[in-house]
Every structure is written in structure tokens, then in C-alpha cells.
Amino acid sequence: MIRRPPTPGRPRLPGFAHSIRFRLTVLYSTLLFALAALVLGGIYLVLAERTDAGPITTRYAKNFRYESDGTRTYLGTIPVADVRQVERAVNYETQQTVKHYSLGMLGGLFVASLGIGWVLSGRALKPVRAIARTAEDIQATDLSRRIRLDGPKDELRYLADTIDSMLDRLDTAFDAQRRLIDDASHELRSPLAIIRANLDTVLTAPDTTDEDRRRAALVVDRATTRMTRLVEDLLATARRSAPALQDTDVDLAAVAREAAEEFDSLAAGRGLTIERELGTGAVVIGDHDALRRAVGNLLSNAVRLAPVGTRITVATGAHEGWRWIAVRDGGPGIPADDQARVFDRFWRGPAGRRSRERRTGLGLAIVRHIVEAHAGYVRLFSEPAVGSTFVLWLPLAAADGGTSEQPPGLDPLGGSDAGEVPGPR
DSSP states (O other), rough: OOOOOOOTTTTOOOOOGSHHHHHHHHHHHHHOOOOOHHHHHHHHHHHHHOOOOOOOOOEEEEEEEETTTEEEEEEEEEEEOOOOHHHHHHHHHHHHHHHHHHHHHHHHHHHHHHHHHHHHHHHHTTTHHHHHHHHHHOOOOOOOOOOOOOOOOOOHHHHHHHHHHHHHHHHHHHHHHHHHHHHHHHHHHHHHHHHHHHHHHHHHOOOOOOHHHHHHHHHHHHHHHHHHHHHHHHHHHHHHHHOOOOOOEEEEEHHHHHHHHHHHHHHTTTTTTEEEEESSOOOOOOOOOHHHHHHHHHHHHHHHHTTHHHHHEEEEETTTTTTEEEEESSSSOOOGGGGGTTTTTOOOOGGGOOOOOOOOOOOOHHHHHHHHHTTTTEEEETTTTEEEEEEEESSSTOOOSSEEEEEEOOOOOOOOOOOOOOOOO
């Protein structure tokens, strides 16, 4: 906890005087004391106004004793008072009694109000202390603890639930970051080991031939290419997460057209054809380059996996307030059990369905990350031995209130139902 230094020129107060509990106690007791003072003061003022009070004015009268023979004997003087003066004196004593007891009651009430205020404020701030203790125990490396505040659903309960929700998101983000670092380290370890083994063999073996050097150079080249692709994919993920990118109006037809042009020659070399079905008016607010990379990753997978002589379709359009880009191929398809996993980082599927070219396993993960950064959704439609269709559903704007919460659950190129692919996290 950070403690502020005392302000120069001001008296140093004890620690408890800076707490919210002390301030609430003073506030409670002050209000209670003021209300009691108003009540007792009002009673005293009404009593003083309605009664005529004053001290007795002592008067003296001569006192005689009368004898049986009619004579009288002077005995001296005695104090006497008028009946009205007696009434005023009674009223005066009543007012004095009320005043003295009121002052005494106010003093006792002030002390009692301090104790009551201290207890009540402590009970009211008990959830705050629980929140503070839990927050102090939570570290960046251990976000598993939660406040889980019980009690009525008041403002403090809402605050605790909000902090728990924030901790859930932070825990998920840190866990994903740790998994990414672990997976990336594992993926980089293999090509580095290959490079080092081949270099050691070529440089240290005395009988190394030119053919051995050429073969080692090819292996090192493939390993470095794989590392380069992995680093580029990681940088693409990090750059999209950065707030420095400027979102503008993006024509999805132009994005799809540019991405298709980049893969036309590669597709032609494998006997494939990329068809365009680009609708008009599919404009969103986002990052043009990032969306083009997402479509490019989908086309890269389609060109790599589609059978020779088949067609790959790239299409754009709009439906029910959403804009979409779709890529369809006639590849081997994806089983239903694996459709939710294809977007995980470094997942490349069973060995029997991998291509001969080693991939990083980040392509579809980057696609999902880019689309979710645009407040969109990725939908997958696939059948084994038939092909796959990836649809990127994007709202008109990230904060657009005119779209429904979920995009349509259909394939705009075929009309089938969508597979179970998780939405934005």
C-alpha cells in the first residue's frame, strides 16, 4: 500500500483518522447529535415560551402572637411569597432541570453515537475490507483467487462481481499468453535443433562432401523458412492487438479481390481456379491489411489442401445487418469433432491429414483473432471428403447497434447450418 507523505504545515493525524470508517463515524455521530440537539432544543424553547418563569422574590412580614386576653406579642419577621411567584418559581426550576438534563443527555448521546457509528460503519465497510484483502493477495502470476462476495445485491456486491469478472478476463488473457509462449518456444526449438545439428555435422566432419553441404543447406533453408513464417504470424497477432492501428472504411470486395490476386499464380501452378463472387456494398469499419491477411490465410489453406483441378470460391455480401467474406474449397474437409479446434494456436490436425509442407499452426488462429478484433465471428461449414467453407461475419462497425447479437447461422454459399465454433471471447 502506498502511503502519502504528510502535508507540510498541517498537524499530523493518527492513522485511523484518515480512514473512511472514521469519516463515516464522525458523519453519523454528527448527524445524530444535531438531530437530538434540535429535538431537545425545540422542547426547551416551547417550554420557555409557554410558561412564565422566574425566581421567587423574598418578602418579609411581621409575625405576632395573640394572647387570650387580646394582646399580641411581636415575634419578629418571616419570609413570605405570593402564589403567582410560587408558580413562576416552579416553572423556572422545571426549565433549569430540562436544560441541565438536556445538556447531559446530549453529551451521553454524542459518546454513544460515536460508538454506534463506529460499529455500523465497520459493518457497512466489511465487504470493502474483504475486497481490499483479496486484491492485495492477488498477484500477476496468480489470478485464481476471487472475491465472491455474499450478501444483498447492493453497490458493493456489484463492485465485487465486476472485479471478479475482470479477474476472469485477466486470468484467461494471462493463461493464453503463457500457452502462446510455451507453444512458440516448442515450435522454435525443433528448427533450431535441426539447424544446429546440420551445421555441426557439416562444419566438424572432416570427410564432408559438397553434396553433404548442399543437402545440409537445403535442410537449414527449410528450417529457417519455417521459423520466419512462425515469427511473421506471431508479429501479425501482436500488431492487431496494438491500439496504434487506425480503422477506416473497408470494402470487403476489394479485400477479397486483392487476396485472390495474390494466390492466383500459386493456385494455377497446382491446377486450381479461384473464382470471385464479389457483391457490392459490403463495407465495414476496420483494418484493411489485417482483413486481407485473414482472407489470405484462408486461401493459403485452401490452395494447399484442395485437390488438383478443383475450384476455390471467394465471395462477399451482406445479410441482416452483417457483412461477410466466405472462402470455399473442395478439400478433404474437417470432421465435426475437430471443427472447434482448428482455430486453436499450433493445432495442425492428425498426422494423416497434414500436408507435406510443415505449417506453423497459427493461420486460422490469426484469422479468428483478426475477426474478433473487429467484433465479428468466424463460422465453419465442413463435411469430410466434400470440402470446407469459412465465413467471416463482420458488423458494419465494432460498436454498431443495428446488428443482432449473433450473425445468421447459415452458409451464404450453400445455405447449410453452421458448426459449433465459439464466438468472440
